Amino acid sequence: MKKRVERVKREKERGESERVKKKGKRKRWKEREERNRAEEQTRRPPEEVADLLGEVIPGLDINQQEEPGFEVITRIDLGPRPAVSRRDPVSVEEWTKHQDPEGRVQRVAQLKQAIFKGGLCHAVRKEAWKFLLGYFPWNSTTEERKALQRSRTDEYFRMKLQWKSVSEEQERRNSRLRDYRSLIEKDVNRTDRTNRFYEGIDNPGLVLLNDILMTYCMYDFDLGYVQGMSDLLSPILYVMENEVDAFWCFAFYMDQLHQNFEEQMQGMKTQLVQLGSLLRLLDLAFWNYLESQDSGFLYFCFRWLLIRFKRELSFQDVLRLWEVMWTELPCENFHLLVCCAILDSEKQKIMEENYGFNEILKCHINELSMKLDIDEILHKAEGICLQIQNCKDLPRSVSSILGLSSDSLLDSSEPRRPPPQRPDACSNGHHGHFPQTSASVS
């Protein structure tokens, strides 16, 4: 293992643009595999080996096998990381200025850019989050939104009544509902209990959390309740201070993150593979180090991705980070670059101190929780995005993860001009596909 790291270091010394023949890499990979296998067999029962290599997270090995069609692995010169500037949060006045007399939001792209660059003042959040999450169409009038809210309110209470009206006897014969109820009850009682909004016994906030999550089970019975959802709902309810609005905002957020929670956890697997590709591009030596420490599966990022850094940052910083990510700027999957930014600050220490699997996970990932600086992370993540966008010979795999087309490269080089609304920036949510009238959502 150590040899491999040294070799990578040597390669790095030979020059940034040196090409490594894939054949050689594949051979080394094979050798390493064989060596690993030999080691594994001496220290672990064979069932475990099979498990770790395949079953644990099937599909995760894709990023170690290279996609077909790639002949040469190029060490890509990413060039310097551009400095970025951030701005103050969008104020109430600024937000209001973007509305026409009927309440339609004007110059959406420019507004989103402002939110991406500075977030929102807390007073704006209650309204702005509904747009960012896709609950309110940007081009809707105030009247249309009122109508929308009315129909959404009816829909919510119809679903709420469904679980509320299940008798004890019925529930005895409905194990799934019973399970959801007990899971939710358990987790609600241990979600953000140090936050004033949820602290103390019989806090009304807890009842709301419970009811919204139960109603979500009716909204999506197949998915039901999975741990982590209460973490996602809590900040939304805190901002909305309204059961119905919080439910719909949560439901729209869940649409984005649905795959994270599904039975096969496909969303998690895909993201971990994608993150691996990005890390490999950004710093091959660090990536190789992680692999040499059996950490190439990036399990230590699991919590970050599952609940979008909710447990890593202070409550207020979570609000900031989420609204920035909901703008879907400056590229797709920006949250993966947020992971890269956090790791970028840690990698030096991880490699210098020669941390292994346990230490990486425990000391430098799990215990980072609440010690992170949101502004530094956002600066860095955006810088990394620009750095990647400026790169001329970007692997197709990476540009597709970040949704970079030749058009978007132009946007990035002129950050002052508000980027046009690109259809590809709206691929994984409801944003962008706004119905012309509220009729289609009622």
Add this chain to the structure above:
Amino acid sequence: MATAPYNYSYIFKYIIIGDMGVGKSCLLHQFTEKKFMADCPHTIGVEFGTRIIEVSGQKIKLQIWDTAGQERFRAVTRSYYRGAAGALMVYDITRRSTYNHLSSWLTDARNLTNPNTVIILIGNKADLEAQRDVTYEEAKQFAEENGLLFLEASAKTGENVEDAFLEAAKKIYQNIQDGSLDLNAAESGVQHKPSAPQGGRLTSEPQPQKEGCGC
């Protein structure tokens, strides 16, 4: 790296497994902080705790990995089992379903750790006698049939919590003494920390110190 003296001679890695809501994190919290935390946040992925204990005059640092219990996350939590010297397999004596799932937890524990890993079965919430759903006797029998240590405990009152962690440590230490646990095996889950480093693996471990992570 300086050869700063360690204030313990061994590190044992433990994992805590079992269904969601059985009190895994509360047991850990009670053990490390000597406090019951009713609203302890549910674990996403994995959490950690450490405490130094003493067995036969030897200071041992327990490095405890507390895993998420929901079935859906097993694919990920399974990756944390490797290299565990001890496993605390927890069920809730007031919820039979958590007891019924033990065989599946045991399968994972056996398959993903080494043959010498000490597994202790813990029936938590022993303070809730009135709501008991699993008898002591049947759990005891299950433990015997499967060669597990067994205790009923309460994270709330603290009853037997200390013992649960200690019993496992004693057994592991005994395995070291009688030679059945090979310290040089990479996945033994035990690291020896003599004052003078010996063996490749030891020197590469981060040293515990005031600054840094103290893991």
